[in-house]
Amino acid sequence: MAEVETLSHSGICVHDLKEAEQFYCGVLGARLQGAVNFYTEDTLNGRSVHQAYSLGDFLFAVALAPDFMPMPAGDQLKGAMGIRHAFTVRKAEFEKVLAGLSRNGVPFEGPVDQPEAGPFGQSVYFKDPSGNFLEIVWRRDEDVAYAEPPELDVG
């Protein structure tokens, strides 16, 4: 088996692509990086209708669900409908995240204190308009410079 390097991107489905664009770009500050099946050529090639956003350094594909998906209960803010995406911010930025969510009327749960022994400091949990669960977290080790893994002498 080849060695995996890192996560390349992930994808989720939504019920309304314009609403998702307004949420991810307008509220979370993602950048629209691509749009597929808004061109006749894509249509003829049978591509799915989706957009790609970059959020920080992460590439995030959001596809229009062709079928209705189960939705979590309206008041459930923390959980996973198969998946939850957690994005990192600097600790100094965390309050801005909470303010931004409040300003845009996005209900959230938290901040939740994470175990002190672990790398995570605090998390806030919420969901996008289609019910996909999201989390924003700051890390206690945000200033730790990671060393390159040592060359192992296996010779």
Next chain:
Amino acid sequence: MPDAGGSQDNDLGLSGLSHLVIQVSDVARAAAFYSDVLGLEASAASWPGSAEALALASGGGQHLVLSPAAELTDLRETGVHHAFAVSPAQREKAAAALAARDAEVFDYAEDPPDEAKDRFYFLDLDGNRIQLVTRPRAGADDAPRLDHTAVQVADILWAERFYTEVLGFTPVHRVGWNTADYARAQLWADGKEDMAPGTRRLDKRYSSIVNRRMVPRVNMQVYFACGGGVFGVYLANRHFQEPPEEAVLGVPRTAFRVTEDGLARARERLEAAGWRLEGPVAHAAGRPIAASLYLRDPGGNFIELATAAEAAP
């Protein structure tokens, strides 16, 4: 489409559709058809630019211009259509006239809720798709007004940027951006709802996959408010031939009404954006429109911005 209201919230002084120029093979025959079915009669004033074209006066000072074409562009399988707002009485009269001509009337399911009832489509003698939208405010005395019209493009995001950023239109209705639209596409594929051509399609899912299955999809559509009028853009579901790059004036053509100041502003803005233009062309006195600026949209559709002539004495 949703009623866009009559406000002029645009610095071009847009007030909806001015006129539509459509292709017909025989002007006299087409004029008789529109007179018979919709009660549209020839406007006394001759139409600028073409001695052979005939303008029919629709309500609100708008016109449907019949332009003779030796070779018609076949738009029957596209989303291109032209809608007139009619009163219930005008609708009844149209239905009777079409029945007398043995013409087929289609009741395609529509996406906007306000068009879901009283569905009514037909093709004119040259294959132009016409929709009638029953509006309570449509006057029984006035000839039917142009309610909305739609064109097709190969890049709907570029088209949206053009119509919003350059011409100042406002998106009011989207089709194909919602899972609910896909549920309706499935109803169409199952034969439970009849959709207008160009609205739904069957796609091969990923053409590189062997034994791919066909999936029902929605063609992306965006409808815009343009100062009281409504204008739709459809993503074409097949490649189509655009007119040659240098052609900026042609038929079929959609004309929007702007103010004189608005026309000057539009010209400045379009020139600054590097857009190829013809005009503004000042028309002779006594014509229904005073001046026109001709251009193409990013889909190669012929567009005109026109100012209304002073009210006739």
